[in-house]
Amino acid sequence: MRRTTLLITALLCLAAFPAAAQGIQPTSLAGWSDAGMPPAADFPEQSQTQVLAEYGFASFDSHRFTRGADTLEAAVYKLKDPSGAYGLYSFLRTPDMAHADYTEHSSMSSERALVLFGNLVLDIRGTNLAKFEPEVKSLVATIAPKAHEGPLPTLWEHLPQRDMIERTDHYILGPRTLDQLFPAGVGDSLGFSTGAEAELAHYRLRGRDATLLIADFPTPQIAAQKLADLQKKFNVNGSNSSSGSPVLYAGRSLTLLAIVSGASTQAEANHLLSQVQSGTELTWDEPTFQFKEPTIEAMIVGTIVGAGTICMFALVAGVSFGGLRLVVKRLWPGKIFDRNNHLQVLQLGLGSKPINSDDFYGYSAPTAGVKPVDKNLPDRVALRIFR
Numbered sequence: 017m018r019r020t021t022l023l024i025t026a027l028l029c030l031a032a033f034p035a036a037a038q039g040i041q042p043t044s045l046a047g048w049s050d051a052g053m054p055p056a057a058d059f060p061e062q063s064q065t066q067v068l069a070e071y072g073f074a075s076f077d078s079h080r081f082t083r084g085a086d087t088l089e090a091a092v093y094k095l096k097d098p099s100g101a102y103g104l105y106s107f108l109r110t111p112d113m114a115h116a117d118y119t120e121h122s123s124m125s126s127e128r129a130l131v132l133f134g135n136l137v138l139d140i141r142g143t144n145l146a147k148f149e150p151e152v153k154s155l156v157a158t159i160a161p162k163a164h165e166g167p168l169p170t171l172w173e174h175l176p177q178r179d180m181i182e183r184t185d186h187y188i189l190g191p192r193t194l195d196q197l198f199p200a201g202v203g204d205s206l207g208f209s210t211g212a213e214a215e216l217a218h219y220r221l222r223g224r225d226a227t228l229l230i231a232d233f234p235t236p237q238i239a240a241q242k243l244a245d246l247q248k249k250f251n252v253n254g255s256n257s258s259s260g261s262p263v264l265y266a267g268r269s270l271t272l273l274a275i276v277s278g279a280s281t282q283a284e285a286n287h288l289l290s291q292v293q294s295g296t297e298l299t300w301d302e303p304t305f306q307f308k309e310p311t312i313e314a315m316i317v318g319t320i321v322g323a324g325t326i327c328m329f330a331l332v333a334g335v336s337f338g339g340l341r342l343v344v345k346r347l348w349p350g351k352i353f354d355r356n357n358h359l360q361v362l363q364l365g366l367g368s369k370p371i372n373s374d375d376f377y378g379y380s381a382p383t384a385g386v387k388p389v390d391k392n393l394p395d396r397v398a399l400r401i402f403r
Contacts, residue, residue: 040077040092042158048081070190072100093137098166103187105132111183118156131156134163171215176291184218198229200277207242226278228288236270243268270294
């Protein structure tokens, strides 16, 4: 059901190609006549509906230009983002297409040219394209400003360069594309739905063609789980020789999973696997999200030690403050603490004797007609408040 829905959706998108992408290409080329859209058979990639859908196909625009007996057919694939455009560019490129100088990612053969800029892929076909270089550059200059730029995938940097066959690397974002490029049929088992992305290339090992596939996963745990799943389903590293599938050799480097197809021995495959290294770094000082509850004994001991530490701190702080106050009062009496001009006394009348506020000031004369009160009477209670 899922495959049928995907196929129908892609066919509907392809049916709307001309209307969805109008205005990307120029309708005229200097000295050339616009002959309209070329036949669909001239662009067999339109039949790759599942591949286009996995790369995030958005729209398509094609024109045929003629000048006398010469013909140029130009098609523009518009993808949702530059990563998908880069993947489609690598899918359409063939090993016979040498690097061209139109953009950083452009290639050309005698009858075909591919140019990548942002989320657009320009596909030009004709006979002896080298003599039409001015026309190709004119198309590139017209279409390039309409592209949306963005970062491109860097997974290809993990591919070993030694023994690689040039221009055989492909960036992959879905299982249908992978099954067309990788002979083992592991597409549905690699886990693109969990955020995986893949890159593959062909290598020449002792005269034998071998294919190296590397897949990058969000976490090392997912990569390890995918490797275990592949070992159960396919004959990976000799783990399932009765499965009837071709022998695959695989290894993991943190989030990277590398698989070799076409190698005759494990040592031959290790020649490639050992060169695949993940750029991810794991450090012990990174915080973890796993919490292990301590034992009851550890919690009791921790509580006792914590309470003792608090009590010891309170004792040391009290002795330090009190000792400092005593020392200061001894050395500078009445100058820092308990100064007369800052001293106030509040007396609570808890006894039977009347309260006379003048009793608290030695310089005040006794009020006439009032008997002096002995300040040292035992039933007189006073509370001093210092500031």
